[in-house]
Amino acid sequence: MRIISCTPALLFILITSTYSAFAEVSINGFASIRATSSDQDGDTPAHQGIEGNGELSFKDESLFALQARADMGDGLSATIQIVAEGKNNFNLEASRAYISYELTPNHRISAGRFANPLFYQSEFENVGYAYNFARLPKSVYQPFEFNTIDGITLDSDFTFGQYALTTKILYGSWEGDFFEPLTGETNSFGLDDIVSLRANFSGGWWNIYGGVIFNVLDGGEVDTDVIFAAAQPAIDFAISQGATDVEVDNFLNAIKYTGKDGRYSYLGFNIDKNDILIDFEITRYGIKDSVDVFNQVWYASLGYRVTPEITILVHTEEFTQDNVEDKFLSKVNNQILFDTGIAFAEAFREYEFKGSGVTLRHDFHPNAALKVDYFLGEDSRTDVGDFSIWSVGIDLIF
Template identity: 20%
Template sequence: MNIKQIIIFLIFTTSLVSEDQFNTRFNYFGNLSASKLSSSGFYLNNYSHDSVSSDLSLTPYSKAGAQISINNNNFTFTAQGLIRKENDNYKVELTWLNLKYDIDDNFAIRGGRIQTKMLLHSESLDIDYLQLWAKPPVEVYNLMPIRTYDGIELIYDKTFNDYTLSISAVGLASFSDNINGSIEEVVIDVDDSHSFALELSSDMFKYKASYTKSKVNIEDDATTKTIVNGLSAYGNDMDRFTYENRTISVYSLGFQFRNNDFTLDSEIAYSQTNSLLASSIGAYMMVGYKINDFTPYIMYAENQNDKSHYDTSSIKTSDATSKALKRKLDDLLYLGNFSQSTASLGVRYDIKIGMALKMQIDRMSSTNYGSISSSTVQSVGYEKFGVISRESGTEDKDIYAFNVSFCFAY
């Protein structure tokens, strides 16, 4: 969103707030977080903010945000913005900017910028105070191709007995953003995104299922284009070894249980794609128990890429040039594998309503498929990319991540 659009939005919001017939609610939230890794030579990447390294840093997970909601009869206007520091610069994001119209007691339609409902915590992921964990399991939450989109959403809500049924359908949604790639910043374009989410909830239970299909485009770098075009010239079908104009489908199931002091969250998600990025399945389970103002919790998460994606034995090579290109393709696949598991131990301390302290320790293990050539390691300076990156010459081992945060929401 450019400056002109923001100014128009501010003028529009100010005019609405000044009207007496409008009900206005303003909320603000934030997270001040310190994080580091146990070993040098490793980096924990999220692609939407600074990476975590062995140096203690406040920037990767710290942020501040505000939300304004303006209601008049059947119309509700919502805007939410975030600010965080990224690569020595401050980045501002508009994560909500939409207008909702309640058609009747059950049906509503919403248009504008909206956060996806794909996973249990998708809509509230930026408000850290609402989550038990200090940071979410990337094994599942990194499978979302987008977290926000510009589009139209049709909503159905129905309460019967002690349960509420919520159904959401989105069509022709789109979004574009700059993300931190393995080497440099890249642009991701998502178009023609369709999604369907179903949720059944009560005071204690929540069941959620969703399906999202999107067209995703990330321009291939020069190395990838050289490999794909070169091996194609030898008669190989290289269609799946590109990031450009690909289709990603994500299926998810989630379950949440709350009973007095006991908490259980569990989700599984499967990302299916025909791109250089492998299809992947991720899952986690978190269990917590509140003791006075303290809530200790444990969590285990795992992600496995489709191992068959890394089998390039069917690619034909007839000379030294084609063999060298195939070797570089195997290196790219090895570098981009993000299969991993994380065992977490944490505790949350509720200072008062609206304020909490959290601490979380993660033990992370990565899984490798295939091997990488020494020439590629020397040229890129890394032996592994993905969620966990490892510099060349760094021992492949389990690492620990430490996070302490203060969060608030009012």
């Protein structure tokens, strides 16, 4: 019996049954049932969570979710969302659980667990029906482990004639397990003092948006079991050649994650005019003064609404990384350790890819859309190489 995996379901039932006695409870949900096949030149899948063995999978990109909202009146409400993803064997997870209070008709404060608003569509990236892509571009919307935040938010809405502005301010933290693609291992990791600021400005057929996130890292086992462990042979050799304790400490402080500042930012726009659809988003993120260089990624798409029910979309995307700089090693004077730090940074930047695809969307039902997608890409990792992904599936809301 899976007690842990059932806990969110029990919590969901408890909240809905308890509050239904004295509050108006609304329940809705969304789902994606998708058949996906991915293949590549090498032995490693191009994207985490999508198996790259060329076989057809109905689990990799399928999911089901339920959300319950209890309106207790006088501006107070409670919300919980549980999600079961095929890639996690459909084990249930509480992705959102928070209470909200309406300060004014234009301002709402909430506390609890939220979707991490890393980028523009991060808060609803699991709701496939909400966008025309079969999957949001992986260059930007990778499966980050820290996709939730425990904290507090302030949401605000403003209108200026025919224009609308929405903003969100968030403060919180995250702790959990982090998958390191370079080692294939999962280790504990954390983000503290997360501050997120985002804004969305729209005017009818156009929309522009942007946001930033600041945080302080807690390296956890990623520091001790991955970075420090990999560096130990070089440290031992440096000590044998006369490296001092101070030089070793300076080196460890340079390559560790703990205490370093993370930065995430994004900017983009979308257009929907005369059945022509344009989307563009560019993001930049990384960890300051660390072995992990900054990433600059983007995607663009051009679509046409052939009929009210049928949309064709062509899209392209790219994930690139900055060149390695030695600024983070400014206090490392030992040449052996300095060279080791540079080698670490080079290893961390070996992951780049680009690709293009085409998607057909058919809204065959007011609440459901059939999507067919084909994507071709090129990955810089030698154990990946050229890759392809095709899928067919249904996204729905209820």
